[in-house]
Amino acid sequence: MNFLKLDPLMVKRLQRFRRIKRGYYSFLILVILFVISLFSEFIANDRALIVNYEGKLYFPTFKFYPMAEFGQMDEYGFDDVEADYHGLKTEIATLKAEFKDRMETWDGSAAELLESEPRFQRKDNWVLMPMIPFDPYEPDFSYDEPPPNAPDGRHWLGTDGQGRDVLARLLYGFRISMTFALALVVISQTFGTIIGSFQGYAGGWFDLYSQRFIEIWGTLPFLYVVIILTNFFTPSAKMLLIVFALFNWLGITYYMRTEMYREKTKEYCLAARSYGASSMRVMFKHLLPNCLTPLVTFTPFLIVGAIFSLTALDYLGYGLPPPTPSWGELIDQGLQSDNRDKIWLSMSPFAAISFTLILVTFVGESVREAFDPKQYARYK
Amino acid sequence: MTSPILQVEDLKKYYPIRGGVIARKVADVKAVNGVSFDLYPGETLGLVGESGCGKSTLGRTLMRLEEPTGGRVLFEGKDLAHAKGKELFDLRAEIQMIFQDPYSSLNPRLPVRDIVIEPLEVHKMGTASERLDKVVALCRRVGLKEEVIGRYPHEFSGGQRQRVGIARALALEPKVIVADEPVSALDVSVQAQVINLMVELQKELGLTYIFISHDLSVVEYISDSIAIMYLGRIVETGKKETIFSNPTHPYTRALISSVPNPDPRKRRVQVAIEGETPSPVNPPSGCAFHPRCPFAVEACKKDVPALESFTQTDDPRHNVACIRKDEIEPHFKN
Numbered sequence: 001m002n003f004l005k006l007d008p009l010m011v012k013r014l015q016r017f018r019r020i021k022r023g024y025y026s027f028l029i030l031v032i033l034f035v036i037s038l039f040s041e042f043i044a045n046d047r048a049l050i051v052n053y054e055g056k057l058y059f060p061t062f063k064f065y066p067m068a069e070f071g072q073m074d075e076y077g078f079d080d081v082e083a084d085y086h087g088l089k090t091e092i093a094t095l096k097a098e099f100k101d102r103m104e105t106w107d108g109s110a111a112e113l114l115e116s117e118p119r120f121q122r123k124d125n126w127v128l129m130p131m132i133p134f135d136p137y138e139p140d141f142s143y144d145e146p147p148p149n150a151p152d153g154r155h156w157l158g159t160d161g162q163g164r165d166v167l168a169r170l171l172y173g174f175r176i177s178m179t180f181a182l183a184l185v186v187i188s189q190t191f192g193t194i195i196g197s198f199q200g201y202a203g204g205w206f207d208l209y210s211q212r213f214i215e216i217w218g219t220l221p222f223l224y225v226v227i228i229l230t231n232f233f234t235p236s237a238k239m240l241l242i243v244f245a246l247f248n249w250l251g252i253t254y255y256m257r258t259e260m261y262r263e264k265t266k267e268y269c270l271a272a273r274s275y276g277a278s279s280m281r282v283m284f285k286h287l288l289p290n291c292l293t294p295l296v297t298f299t300p301f302l303i304v305g306a307i308f309s310l311t312a313l314d315y316l317g318y319g320l321p322p323p324t325p326s327w328g329e330l331i332d333q334g335l336q337s338d339n340r341d342k343i344w345l346s347m348s349p350f351a352a353i354s355f356t357l358i359l360v361t362f363v364g365e366s367v368r369e370a371f372d373p374k375q376y377a378r379y380k
Numbered sequence: 381m382t383s384p385i386l387q388v389e390d391l392k393k394y395y396p397i398r399g400g401v402i403a404r405k406v407a408d409v410k411a412v413n414g415v416s417f418d419l420y421p422g423e424t425l426g427l428v429g430e431s432g433c434g435k436s437t438l439g440r441t442l443m444r445l446e447e448p449t450g451g452r453v454l455f456e457g458k459d460l461a462h463a464k465g466k467e468l469f470d471l472r473a474e475i476q477m478i479f480q481d482p483y484s485s486l487n488p489r490l491p492v493r494d495i496v497i498e499p500l501e502v503h504k505m506g507t508a509s510e511r512l513d514k515v516v517a518l519c520r521r522v523g524l525k526e527e528v529i530g531r532y533p534h535e536f537s538g539g540q541r542q543r544v545g546i547a548r549a550l551a552l553e554p555k556v557i558v559a560d561e562p563v564s565a566l567d568v569s570v571q572a573q574v575i576n577l578m579v580e581l582q583k584e585l586g587l588t589y590i591f592i593s594h595d596l597s598v599v600e601y602i603s604d605s606i607a608i609m610y611l612g613r614i615v616e617t618g619k620k621e622t623i624f625s626n627p628t629h630p631y632t633r634a635l636i637s638s639v640p641n642p643d644p645r646k647r648r649v650q651v652a653i654e655g656e657t658p659s660p661v662n663p664p665s666g667c668a669f670h671p672r673c674p675f676a677v678e679a680c681k682k683d684v685p686a687l688e689s690f691t692q693t694d695d696p697r698h699n700v701a702c703i704r705k706d707e708i709e710p711h712f713k714n
Contacts, residue, residue: 007489008532267485271545274443275499275552276472289489 007289016370023366026359037175044132044168048085053125060085071122088127095123132156132165136172136325139163148333148342158344161333162323166344170352172325176237177356181306183241185299188248193288193295196253200260201283207257214250222247223313230318237320240313244306251302255294263287293371300364304357311353327353384418385588386442386475386556391415391451391461393434393441397661410660411437413612414451416687419556424582424589426603426620428596428635432657434612435592436480439560442590443477444468455556473503476554480561482541486533492519492544493529499551518547522577539570546577550585558590563598575602596639600624605697608632611668612660614687618698626693628700630673630708667702675708 006014018024041061042049051058053070060083068079070088099113099120106113114120134140134155140163143149147163157166199207226243233239263269264287272282313319314328322329327349333339334346392415394408411434419425429435440446442453444460453460455471463471476499479485486495493515500511516526522543533541542562549557559578563571579602581587593599599606600620607617608631616629627636634653655672658664664671670680680703687701702708 007491008534009488267479267481268487270440270445271477271479271485271548272487272498273445274472274477275502275548276469277498277502281502286487286489290487 013370017366020366020369023362023364023369026362026366030356030359030363033174034178037171037178040171040175043130044134044136044165044171045130046085046133046135046138047082048089048127048129050128051085051088051125052127053088054122085127085129086133088125089129092123092125092127095120099123132168132171134165134168136164136168137323140165148339148345150342151344157348158342160330160345161336161339164323166330166348169325169330170327170348173327173330173349174352174356176320176324176326177307177310180237180241180310181303184244184248184306185302187241187245189252189295189299189302191245192249192252193256195249196256197260197283197288197291199253200257201264201279201287203261211257214253218250220247222309226313227318235319235321237324240310240319244309248302248306252295252298255298256291259291259294260287263290297364297368297371300360300367304360304364307353307356307360382420385421385456386419386590387452387454388418388442389416389452389454391438391441391453392449393437393446394449407661410612410663412441412448413660413663415609415612415614416451417607417614417617419588419590420604421555421588422582422586423604424591424602426599426606427590427592427609428594428599428606429609430594430657432660433609434660435594435609436560438609439477439558439590439592442558443475444472445477469503473499473552474554475556475558476549476552478542478545478549478557478559478562481565482538482545483533483565485545486541488533491530491532492524492536495533495544496529496547496551499548503552505552514551515547518550519544521550521581522547523573537570538566539574542566542570542574543577546574546581550581553585554587556588556590558592560592561594562591564593564595571598578602596635600639608635611658611663613668613684613701615669615701616699617687618690618693619695622693622695622698626698628690628693628698628705628708629669629702630675631669675704677704679703 036043045061047060049059049061051060051070058065058069065083066080067073067083070083072084072087073079074081074084102113102117102120103110139147140155140159141147143159143163147159148161149155149159149163151158151166155165155167157170160166160169195210199210225247226240229235229239229243260283264282269282269286272286277286310319311326311328311331314326315332316328317332319328320326330349331346334342334344334349339345391412392410393412394410396405397407397409398404399406413434415434415438417425427435427438437446441448442460444463448461451461455474458467458471460468460471460475490498493512496515496518497511500506500514505511506514515529519529520526524540524543524547528536528540533544536544545562562578563574566574575598578589582589589602591599591602603620605617605619606623607614608623608629609615610631616623616627616632623632624636627633631653653672658668658671664681666679666681666683667673667676667685670676673680683703685701685703687699688705689696690698690700690705692706
């Protein structure tokens with residue numbers, strides 16, 4: 001991985017990037033948000049973080065516990081389904097309140113009351129729920145009104161049409177969008193760079209034919225292909241990723257091709273060939289590190305494009321299959337005719353998309369500026 | 381007499397010009413058009429010609445950086461022009477190149493250590509620590525301090541960069557070095573240092589140089605013999621002294637007379653060549669120099685003159701490609 005080693009020019013560019021505050025802080029915010037979203041299970045979840053039950057500690061985020069474990073039973077009489085931590089928490093709170101009431105009329109000590117009514121012993125158990133105690137899939141029907149319910153202290157951004165917490169869905173949606181975009185960028189940029197480099201370095205017939213192929217391939221309408229494919233196959237994240245990648249690798253080949261064409265005529269490349277360095281060595285050790293500028297400067301904008309297209313596809317209903325939490329699907333709900341007045345449904349994903357895309361764009365602009373050899377140029 | 385280390389026989393390099401819908405070949409740029417010469421071990425051959433005459437292409441074709449269209453290049457009996465695979469790889473270690481532009485001939489992303497060590501890595505010579513020792517020794521030899529080997533090319537001056545280029549060319553201990561205008565991009569004061577370094581290295585290591593240049597004063601200083609190129613062909617070869625005191629081909633005469641002489645008392649006849657260099661796509665018939673030659677006659681337009689031994693001088697290696705070489709008066713009277 002020689003080309004990841006930092007040479008002085010790269011160090012200089014990174015320093016320049018750090019000096020462009022807007023882009024640098026946007027980058028930091030994005031990284032922090034993304035890292036946080038990787039731990040979404042600890043932030044927005046139905047399952048408790050820690051349960052202290054009868055003197056034993058449980059960590060339900062990592063493990064499935066049946067209802068029987070906590071002496072629960074659902075309305076159909078099953079006790080082997082997943083424990084209800086909201087119920088457990090409410091039960092403990094109720095017991096505590098009840099115990100307090102009884103103590104007011106009780107003559108003896110607290111210990112005596114516990115002895116006479118052992119069920120109160122359970123009041124000392126406790127449940128620590130995550131910051132957002134809802135997961136993005138479970139509906140919450142505890143309201144009198146049918147969902148979607150407006151934001152309140154329980155659901156900070158309200159619930160969607162199926163009673164699911166909007167904030168939890170936004171958070172998980174962010175993680176999916178970012179992961180999807182990053183995976184797409186890695187796949188398509190790697191593939192595009194390799195193809196483009198070979199085109200530029202080999203030239204000749206390979207370049208001629210592959211370039212014609214790329215031009216024809218590039219005219220295929222992406223959206224229609226996706227719509228046709230989703231009619232035959234159930235869309236999954238993996239399938240969408242492949243389809244996106246099939247259309248996204250083209251862009252970078254143009255730039256890598258021309259960069260290679262230019263760099264390969266330089267004398268350091270001739271020198272490497274003159275002592276018998278293999279084509280692979282010349283391409284990837286000598287030429288590629290000198291051709292990285294378009295790759296680095298285009299990547300943030302490719303991320304913007306990927307997030308936006310995924311949201312658009314989800315909005316149209318050709319994207320990730322339900323019930324995957326996704327921003328596009330939320331916007332779709334918010335724009336349905338009977339939900340037009342429930343603005344938390346459309347405004348929150350809209351704000352989230354705008355915020356994310358603006359941050360990524362800031363990063364992209366700053367990277368471009370940091371890599372610009374004309375340091376004092378101003379583009380308006 | 382020793383046998384030549386490198387024999388070039390009728391070497392050709394044509395670049396096709398394609399045109400039309402099906403990219404049919406319509407013409408050739410005859411950059412190197414049948415060049416033959418012998419190179420003797422320990423000597424320096426100065427290859428001189430104006431820009432565009434094909435001297436750089438000749439150098440690159442010898443290095444197999446360009447595929448030759450025809451001809452042979454015999455290095456100690458092995459044909460370099462047709463070698464393939466392992467044979468070519470091994471031959472590459474014997475003949476190395478110093479490049480013209482010290483600013484583009486070093487990869488800006490690699491420190492000097494990595495630049496000089498790479499030929500050794502590619503040819504898997506020695507262990508890692510042996511290679512590093514060798515790099516340090518090479519850098520010292522070319523006049524770079526040991527502590528600079530971690531620096532990057534942009535931290536050096538042009539002359540220092542060219543020293544790095546020389547160290548890289550020497551890394552594989554080649555027998556022949558093709559120097560393609562190694563000092564043209566440098567300041568005059570630095571030129572002298574680099575030339576002197578090359579002369580020292582030649583004495584010390586017994587190197588053989590092909591020194592490509594358009595600067596006659598530099599060539600006169602470093603060369604043992606000289607070959608003059610015009611439009612893809614060699615028009616005259618000979619020992620340095622012969623070429624400078626008895627230039628015979630009309631083109632050589634014009635070139636030599638154009639060298640400024642610092643001695644104001646010495647008079648020379650100035651021969652100005654008129655017109656421009658013809659296109660190598662469509663060179664003039666017969667002797668390519670005839671449209672500009674003051675001695676040209678009808679016969680010059682017919683056949684390409686062969687490079688033949690010129691007997692009027694006592695240099696056995698003096699060859700001239702001119703049908704009137706015996707008729708025209710010697711230019712300089714000794």
